[in-house]
Amino acid sequence: MSEQTYIQHAPGVGAHLHRLEHVMGMPIGVDVCDSDIEAKTVDRVYQWLRFVDATFSTYREDSEISRLNRGELALEQTHPAVRSVLRRCERLRVQTDGYFDVRAPLQSADKTEVDCRRPIDPSGLVKGWSVAGAARILERAGARNYCVNAGGDARLRGCSWNGEPWRVGIQHPTIRDRVATVLVASDAGIATSGAYERGEHIIDPHTGSPSEGVLSVTIVGPDVATADAYATAAYAMGPKGAQWCAGLKDYAAIVILAEGNVLSTPAMSRYRADAP
Amino acid sequence: MRRKLAASAVAVVVVVAVLVLVLHHQQKIQRSSTPVHVSSPGGTTSTPSGGSTPPTPATSNVSGVFTGPTVEMEYGPVQVAINVQGGKITDVKAMQYPVDRPRSQFINSQAVPLLRTEVLQAQSANVNLISGATFTSEAFARSLQAAIEQEQKKVATH
Numbered sequence: 001m002s003e004q005t006y007i008q009h010a011p012g013v014g015a016h017l018h019r020l021e022h023v024m025g026m027p028i029g030v031d032v033c034d035s036d037i038e039a040k041t042v043d044r045v046y047q048w049l050r051f052v053d054a055t056f057s058t059y060r061e062d063s064e065i066s067r068l069n070r071g072e073l074a075l076e077q078t079h080p081a082v083r084s085v086l087r088r089c090e091r092l093r094v095q096t097d098g099y100f101d102v103r104a105p106l107q108s109a110d111k112t113e114v115d116c117r118r119p120i121d122p123s124g125l126v127k128g129w130s131v132a133g134a135a136r137i138l139e140r141a142g143a144r145n146y147c148v149n150a151g152g153d154a155r156l157r158g159c160s161w162n163g164e165p166w167r168v169g170i171q172h173p174t175i176r177d178r179v180a181t182v183l184v185a186s187d188a189g190i191a192t193s194g195a196y197e198r199g200e201h202i203i204d205p206h207t208g209s210p211s212e213g214v215l216s217v218t219i220v221g222p223d224v225a226t227a228d229a230y231a232t233a234a235y236a237m238g239p240k241g242a243q244w245c246a247g248l249k250d251y252a253a254i255v256i257l258a259e260g261n262v263l264s265t266p267a268m269s270r271y272r273a274d275a276p
Numbered sequence: 277m278r279r280k281l282a283a284s285a286v287a288v289v290v291v292v293a294v295l296v297l298v299l300h301h302q303q304k305i306q307r308s309s310t311p312v313h314v315s316s317p318g319g320t321t322s323t324p325s326g327g328s329t330p331p332t333p334a335t336s337n338v339s340g341v342f343t344g345p346t347v348e349m350e351y352g353p354v355q356v357a358i359n360v361q362g363g364k365i366t367d368v369k370a371m372q373y374p375v376d377r378p379r380s381q382f383i384n385s386q387a388v389p390l391l392r393t394e395v396l397q398a399q400s401a402n403v404n405l406i407s408g409a410t411f412t413s414e415a416f417a418r419s420l421q422a423a424i425e426q427e428q429k430k431v432a433t434h
Contacts, residue, residue, distance in 0.1 A: 179400070
């Protein structure tokens with residue numbers, strides 16, 4: 001289930017290799033606008049993404065994370081990448097006062113009982129981390145103008161096919177074909193966490209209940225993996241997450257609240273397309 | 277915001293100054309050991325001609341705490357110290373914190389910067405990509421994908 005095309009734009013518009021495949025339960029798009037990047041480099045990107053899926057997915061019974069959770073695999077036996085990710089998750093748990101926590105379920109079912117031996121679920125970091133790894137494959141091949149977008153977590157660099165820095169729309173929380181705002185960036189990671197529809201929430205690890213009041217948090221900064229974890233944590237904090245984001249070094253945030261207002265940190269002003 | 281940028285820029289300058297100090301220290305250690313020889317393809321050894329400097333060794337046994345010069349900033353002096361273990365920087369600390377002037381105290385006591393508030397808009401702008409949370413749960417999406425793949429397999433074998 002993939003499509004790859006060399007998109008022919010109007011004369012004067014640059015090279016554009018576009019590919020889209022469904023991996024990890026979502027469409028992952030790669031756009032490369034350097035003229036000398038080969039298709040096999042993009043092949044390697046998707047091989048990497050499928051490796052991440054096979055190793056980390058909680059939806060795959062035979063992934064290392066699933067086997068770890070069932071006690072079939074000891075931590076020492078896991079792939080070094082698994083241990084590295086889990087160590088990073090622990091650092092993030094401390095840094096976010098526990099609001100990023102691999103032991104908290106990311107999605108709620110209608111559970112009324114508390115399960116004390118919750119399995120680990122690092123997907124709040126893994127998605128962004130897989131995008132960062134994909135970008136590194138492109139970089140090593142010499143790409144300097146690219147975008148890797150995995151279901152809203154993206155790493156972009158340089159310019160798009162029309163020679164301008166990448167324009168990113170923040171999804172409007174209730175109107176599917178609209179954006180809440182437009183950001184412009186030429187070297188950044190961006191991640192959005194949230195839930196627009198009822199029945200799907202990120203759980204506040206401190207209360208065990210779904211966090212209320214926030215529709216989405218978008219984080220922009222140098223590393224998409226960190227942005228992913230920060231967005232996950234900030235969303236779980238509820239409305240006070242915006243204030244926490246304001247204290248972040250090097251990362252900017254936009255928080256869309258349920259009442260229909262939007263909070264953004266001062267650092268976000270450099271990314272706004274409509275800067276005052 | 278500009279002050280923060282200036283502060284970061286000065287901090288970088290100070291750290292660079294300290295690094296220069298450390299590297300100078302490393303080179304002093306090198307000069308006291310045997311000189312580096314470069315072997316030519318013919319097999320004989322010869323020291324490099326011209327002004328080429330000997331290569332820095334991959335590992336270094338430089339350790340210690342190095343303090344940089346005190347740099348005067350708009351609202352007080354700033355000095356940075358780095359902790360070096362085995363040639364690697366393991367910690368960076370600000371040694372002096374300007375608290376002697378009322379303005380600095382005000383800056384120190386500043387709460388987290390104000391958030392910008394605006395009304396949610398719905399735009400149909402020209403963008404290259406969208407960043408958003410998903411409208412459907414991952415479980416649903418995976419289940420749907422698996423079902424489609426199974427269906428495709430069935431179609432392919434008939």
